[in-house]
Amino acid sequence: MASDDAFPSDKRQMIENIDRFMNDSVPHNRELGLSVVDVGPEEATLRLPYSEKLVGNPETGVLHGGAVTTLIDATCGIAVFMKLARLARIATLDLRIDYLHPATPGEELLARAECYKLTRAVAFVRALAHHGDPGNPVASAQGTFIIVED
Structure with a gap:
């Protein structure tokens, strides 16, 4: 994890601002209850609380993919x-x-992502979703994002 030296002294306020931006700009995030746990110079960690309304299979209680x-x-x-x-x-x-195993019913899910490469127009990211132990991930991911300059 990179140093927090580049961040404002009030990291908690910055996290609250990012959380508000994320939920105001994408109402779906707010509806799911997503919240920012931590951020760093090239990374973020978010939380998805467990909710019955997000269950994919009522017989198992597992969160929907x-x-x-x-x-x-x-x-x-x-x-x-x-x-x-x-x-x-x-x-x-x-x-x-890649879904590695079902999420455990009743437990919140965390995801941590790292933007490991940035070009002029594309960002490359990798992520893990887990229940608090990154060594036992529920899912792993690779992604690319386009950056649109105005």
Whole structure:
């Protein structure tokens, strides 16, 4: 993880601002209850709380894959913003997700994404979703995002 030296002294306020931006600009994120846990110079961690309304199969209680996908996509997008260090229009070009095992019913899900490469027009991101142990991920992902300059 990179140093937080480049960030304002009030990191909590910055996280709250990013969280508000993420939920105001994408109402779907707000509806799912996504929240920003942490950010760094090229990374982000978001939380998806468990909710019965997000269950894909009522017999198992496992979260629907669409909710997990949204968590990963939003986390990757915030990581791109952190690497850019400015607001720009971005859009997901490609997002490949490998589901490694079902999410545990009743438990929140975390996702951490890192924007590891940035070109003039494309950002490259990798992510893991887990229940608190990155060594036992529920899903892993690779994504690319287009950066649209005005």
